[in-house]
Amino acid sequence: MNMKPRPAKEELIPLLQMLDTFHPVGQGVKQHLLKKVYFRNVPKGRYLLQDGEICHSLYFIKKGLLRGFIKENNKEITTWFAVENEMAAAIRSFLLQIATIENIQAAEDCELLAIDFSDLNKMYQKYPSFNIIGRKITEFHYTSADIRAYITRLHDAKKKYALFLESYSHLANRVQLTHVASFLGITIETLSRVRAKTSTRKRLK
Template sequence: MTPSVEGLYFVEKTRIAVPAGSILPSAFLRFFHPISDKAARFIDSKAFQCSVPKNKFLLRSGQTCPYLFLVNKGLFRGYILDGKTEVTTWITAENDLVSSISSFFDQSPSLENIQALEDGELIGIHFDDLESAYQKFPELNQAARKVLQVMYRQAEERAFLVRLTKASSRYAYFQQTKPDLLNRVSLKFIASHLGMTLETLSRLRGSILRPNAEAQEKRI
């Protein structure tokens, strides 16, 4: 694969053993469900670390995603194309999973593009290695089920978000659920994710920030 292809290129180009101090898959799974030390050693032995530079792509639409990733460092977004318009479907950061979920589990071409919004470091595991781990260690199936429950809840929240009719309600919901991303993500991506124009988002932010600034001045 040549560098011009980008998607999955950086996974193979930068792939290394997981460095000491990084989040291991076993630690992530144990947050959801207890697993044996033997299962932990097996799944950790299959993991690797890779890096994706800012603005580059982890995955391109049309590619099949053979990996599931845990974000160790950085910020990523998924988006689809509606004609020539990029529609941001999700934004996520450290300690969360990243993949084209339907592509990964079905091993079928992805509809999504996955782009790094900051220099990113990821812990990855191959689909075949994960399936092997499930077969060898039944407790990993229970842990994975609980992870999927969280992912389903997140998907439900995104579905709820886009059905809010007022732009102000969608932005308020994003503020409440993703406060740590407000100052890390470009406004154009937040606007796309919330289904509004950049101008509408800027106006909303201005209407919120202006009273706060005035209140601060009065206290001074």
Template sequence: MMHLERKASASEVEQLCQLFDRFHKTGKGVRQFLSGHLYAGSLRRGDFLLTSGTRCTHIYVIKSGVLRGFIREGEKDITTWITVENEIVAAISSFILQVPTIENIQALEDCELLAISHEDLEALYLSVPTFNIVGRKITELYYTLAENRSFITRMQKAENKYDLFLRHYGHLANRIPQKYIASFLGIATETLSRVRQKARKGSKT
């Protein structure tokens, strides 16, 4: 589990605000608030950010590295999402409702993270009302991404699953171990290997 090691630096606050500015322009009030309430931490590859049965008390932004979310069914891990730098991470139902999660979040690479607590995020919404627009637009984006993931998992043909994966997550194809991509797609690793070989051959013709 990650320990928040220090308050975020001024440059880290600015980096996060620039990310938020893509959704809606933030102002001085947001920067001032985050300078006192944004924290930084790190994970080594294989470490857990969150485990099933615990409560997600913070929402995180990845400065560097890769995280995956997964659930367990018996002895089997089922990868539900994979995300990288400049993206937001939380066990979202647990974070919003402040209840235990069934999800696990694990680092696939060494990670540097920024974090804000549920309590502080709610206070930010109240103290800077325009920040609610940022929150809404981020929610809309991640709902859309969740819809894309649901389309992938509901497809029956492995080729179609992988094609849609490349369309939405092509930046992960050569970065993430194949077993996690296969788990995310809901297919066997051997099937994914066959599909990838077929796709490579098709691209050469």
């Protein structure tokens, strides 16, 4: 018996508005989402997914902040952040339905809307227009991943942090500094020095 809590129609509005920015959402898709999307609440600090598990669902964040990271020699390496009105998943695990090497953790209390892999694929088959939405969302996240990869490949810590502020200004005062440093591939000490110099330059302008 399926006991997953389903959202009311009005509770889907943020998700539908986000989808509409990529391509108009038809009534058939809206009705399908109403039947198949379910709630998932994750308290701060709790894992949504852990290394070795299969990511069976794609998530839309109504409220909160999720962090993706991998572990190497007991060290956490942050790979991405996602906040309100964004989608999140361990994407390789989700698309291929294989065990993930990623961990997804709630960095804040999170209210999520989720859809299972099988239900999402049924939507692609039943509603051809929804494939356009899927393609455009994939393109958006691919370009975001490209920006993240570029930042991590830079050697200059100042450039890394400047690009972080440029691309993720909405996260600057929301994410723990240890997680920002890990995301940028620098030490917390280096990040602190760069932030201090950046603040000094802003005050002098």
